[in-house]
Amino acid sequence: MTRLFTRSIRLATICAVLLAISMPTGRSAPPGPGALAQAPVLSLSALGSNSNLSFYGLQAQQSVTLPVQQGLTPAALTAMVWMPTGVLSASLTVTQEDHVISRVELPIQLPIGPPAPVSAPLGGAEIVDDAIALTLTVDILPLEGYCVAPTNPLRLTDTAIRFDGIERPPVTVADFLPPVLRKLTLFLPQAPTRPESDAAVKLTDAVVAHYGKQYPDVSLVALPAGQTTPPGPPAPMERQIVVKEGLAKGLSVQPGDGMPSLLISGSGAELGDQARLLSSDLSQLALASDAAVGPLKSTPVIPAHVTTLREIGVRGANSVSLAPRVDIGVDQTRFGRPIHNVRLHLEGSYTSLPTTGGGQVVVMIGNTTIAKWAPDAAGVIDRWVDIPDDVLQRYTTVTVAIDLAGNTGRCGEFQPLTLTIDDTTGVQSDPANSPVPHGFQSLPQTLMPHVQVGIGDDGFADTGRAIAIMTGLQRVSATPIDTTVVSVSDALASNTPAIVISADGWKHPEIKLPVSGGSGHVQTIDAFDNGTRATLTLTPGYRFGSLQTVVDGNRSLLVATSTGIPDQLDGLLAWLNADSRRWSRMDGVAVIAPPDRAPVIVAAPKIQASPSAVESSDHTWWYVAGGIGALALVAATGVGFLRVRRR
Numbered sequence: 213m214t215r216l217f218t219r220s221i222r223l224a225t226i227c228a229v230l231l232a233i234s235m236p237t238g239r240s241a242p243p244g245p246g247a248l249a250q251a252p253v254l255s256l257s258a259l260g261s262n263s264n265l266s267f268y269g270l271q272a273q274q275s276v277t278l279p280v281q282q283g284l285t286p287a288a289l290t291a292m293v294w295m296p297t298g299v300l301s302a303s304l305t306v307t308q309e310d311h312v313i314s315r316v317e318l319p320i321q322l323p324i325g326p327p328a329p330v331s332a333p334l335g336g337a338e339i340v341d342d343a344i345a346l347t348l349t350v351d352i353l354p355l356e357g358y359c360v361a362p363t364n365p366l367r368l369t370d371t372a373i374r375f376d377g378i379e380r381p382p383v384t385v386a387d388f389l390p391p392v393l394r395k396l397t398l399f400l401p402q403a404p405t406r407p408e409s410d411a412a413v414k415l416t417d418a419v420v421a422h423y424g425k426q427y428p429d430v431s432l433v434a435l436p437a438g439q440t441t442p443p444g445p446p447a448p449m450e451r452q453i454v455v456k457e458g459l460a461k462g463l464s465v466q467p468g469d470g471m472p473s474l475l476i477s478g479s480g481a482e483l484g485d486q487a488r489l490l491s492s493d494l495s496q497l498a499l500a501s502d503a504a505v506g507p508l509k510s511t512p513v514i515p516a517h518v519t520t521l522r523e524i525g526v527r528g529a530n531s532v533s534l535a536p537r538v539d540i541g542v543d544q545t546r547f548g549r550p551i552h553n554v555r556l557h558l559e560g561s562y563t564s565l566p567t568t569g570g571g572q573v574v575v576m577i578g579n580t581t582i583a584k585w586a587p588d589a590a591g592v593i594d595r596w597v598d599i600p601d602d603v604l605q606r607y608t609t610v611t612v613a614i615d616l617a618g619n620t621g622r623c624g625e626f627q628p629l630t631l632t633i634d635d636t637t638g639v640q641s642d643p644a645n646s647p648v649p650h651g652f653q654s655l656p657q658t659l660m661p662h663v664q665v666g667i668g669d670d671g672f673a674d675t676g677r678a679i680a681i682m683t684g685l686q687r688v689s690a691t692p693i694d695t696t697v698v699s700v701s702d703a704l705a706s707n708t709p710a711i712v713i714s715a716d717g718w719k720h721p722e723i724k725l726p727v728s729g730g731s732g733h734v735q736t737i738d739a740f741d742n743g744t745r746a747t748l749t750l751t752p753g754y755r756f757g758s759l760q761t762v763v764d765g766n767r768s769l770l771v772a773t774s775t776g777i778p779d780q781l782d783g784l785l786a787w788l789n790a791d792s793r794r795w796s797r798m799d800g801v802a803v804i805a806p807p808d809r810a811p812v813i814v815a816a817p818k819i820q821a822s823p824s825a826v827e828s829s830d831h832t833w834w835y836v837a838g839g840i841g842a843l844a845l846v847a848a849t850g851v852g853f854l855r856v857r858r859r
Contacts, residue, residue: 259278260423264371265367266366267350267367269362269533273350276346276348277345279392281391281449284376284377285376286337286344286373287333287335287376289331289334289373292327293328293366294366295318296364296365299354299358303316304332304348306347306349308345313332313336379448383465384501385498385502385503386496388451388465389451390451393426393428395428395447395450396416396431396451397442398431398432399452400435401434401435406671409667409671409675410483410484410695410696413682413697415490417682421691432679440456440459440477441454445468445469446470451473452468453474454476456476457479458479462502463490485506485508489505520637520638521634524546526541530631530633535615536562536630536631538611538633542610543607543690544606545688545691547641549660550643555639555640556596556599556639558612561593562593565587571587577608583598587614593633604648612631614631647768650763651799652795653798655688655768656685659770661694663696664702664708665681665695665696665697665710666702666704666711667698677781678713680788681711681772684789711769711772716774726801755806756804757778757804758771759802759803761802781805787805787811
């Protein structure tokens with residue numbers, strides 16, 4: 213009878229799979245203009261969260277807080293379900309605090325089969341401060357005789373929220389920036405003044421910082437002569453802002469076709485102050501269609517050399533599992549400066565291990581173990597751990613784990629362990645005079661707390677390039693970057709960190725770049741072969757656009773240039789901003805974009821590599837530093853450079 217029952221269950225599972233395959237996937241096209249009236253569907257990633265959720269074990273939870281556009285109400289949570297092996301039934305429960313919003317059965321399908329769609333109603337979900345806080349709980353009942361592997365989770369992918377309603381147009385300055393922003397379009401005169409360019413760059417940085425992982429696109433459009441309103445209406449979840457000098461100072465909501473635009477105006481430094489108002493705490497008080505502000509000072513708060521996770525905005529973490537592990541993020545951008553000699557004073561606790569088993573507490577960065585010790589009966593963590601400079605990155609993930617050895621019973625029936633790292637964990641660091649690490653991984657922290665942006669004579673085009681660069685840098689920064697737009701000559705003459713835009717060629721030999729060109733073509737490359745500096749000469753050379761990092765004395769420079777083809781630089785910036793992961797993964801000293809080829813990286817020198825360090829093989833790039841001899845061979849055959857390995 214037991215065998216017959218098991219066969220029946222398996223047959224039912226196969227039937228469910230066939231039914232799931234025949235069902236529509238529930239996917240929908242991205243909303244276009246006018247789609248707001250047709251129940252918009254936004255992925256969790258578009259709302260600033262992860263749209264791929266994993267649930268480990270027989271019962272697991274995930275909590276999400278999602279912004280809600282004014283005028284919209286959440287109607288349903290949709291996702292594609294990937295089921296682990298050996299599941300008889302599974303359910304998804306959506307709650308708010310103690311209130312159950314909905315509970316749905318999850319479709320059962322073979323793990324080797326396609327995912328199946330699920331939809332959980334959200335009617336009655338409470339919206340607080342333009343956001344909903346949801347807890348998703350998955351309960352799994354395994355097949356008789358099966359164990360659900362603790363390393364094989366139930367996954368919800370392409371998770372999204374379907375909304376009802378129509379987006380409500382803002383009527384006050386305080387409401388102009390919505391909870392969800394997909395695109396910001398800035399309008400400047402065709403020949404912008406320096407204050408107009410400065411205000412546009414400040415506004416870009418502030419808006420991108422405000423929306424964080426929503427990653428809104430920012431674009432620059434020329435304003436028709438004599439106008440102060442955009443020529444056309446915005447798309448859904450887009451905002452349009454006009455920046456123009458010479459008018460009365462302030463911010464004004466301008467009625468338009470469906471959705472209003474915003475005019476930011478003023479003279480000289482007033483214009484930058486008005487731009488700061490939109491993202492400042494004072495904006496919440498601007499409950500009128502017009503508002504103006506006096507001088508606003510940008511005074512970043514720099515953490516002390518000895519601080520805690522809580523003080524730099526990092527939450528504590530805990531994990532309940534047979535093999536618990538938690539991640540702590542050390543983000544240099546939260547310190548507003550480059551750091552090194554980083555030490556963590558780990559504070560926390562863990563469940564005492566059973567006397568019948570053994571184990572150890574391990575602290576790792578990637579595949580590199582930086583500390584380990586035997587657990588004690590008290591289950592208390594109170595220990596200093598050093599982070600070696602050679603594994604320190606812009607964002608360094610420190611993993612604390614408990615490795616348990618011994619018999620944990622059938623299906624892991626032994627009581628799981630709880631591991632907690634408190635937010636009182638101390639963080640000690642020293643300022644780094646020489647960036648650690650080098651190159652792009654040292655940005656933007658080496659450009660903080662204040663950076664000058666040097667633009668050339670083509671004010672409109674260079675402002676657009678500055679906006680593209682600041683969009684990318686701010687996306688990888690946890691704190692806003694304070695900027696001032698100046699001329700190229702002023703930026704180079706200053707002692708302040710700078711972004712220098714020289715799109716039509718590099719005419720400043722006093723600043724030696726990693727990649728240089730002669731007669732409009734790249735000819736020499738300074739690179740590193742196993743940590744040793746080497747120079748590669750190419751004959752004939754070729755043309756390119758590039759972003760290059762330079763340490764000039766005690767300051768860092770980011771140079772955007774080309775060998776006389778600005779369009780190649782523009783293409784490189786567009787390519788980088790098309791995927792936010794490209795900025796975060798870039799870790800060389802220069803990225804160059806030859807015509808008709810994918811961009812490539814000139815690698816950075818190694819920093820006192822530890823013999824025990826294990827380098828990850830999951831790189832997006834093929835590096836020039838991987839072998840100067842191989843690169844020279846490629847150049848000799850006329851290919852020029854190695855291609856990017858795309859995912």
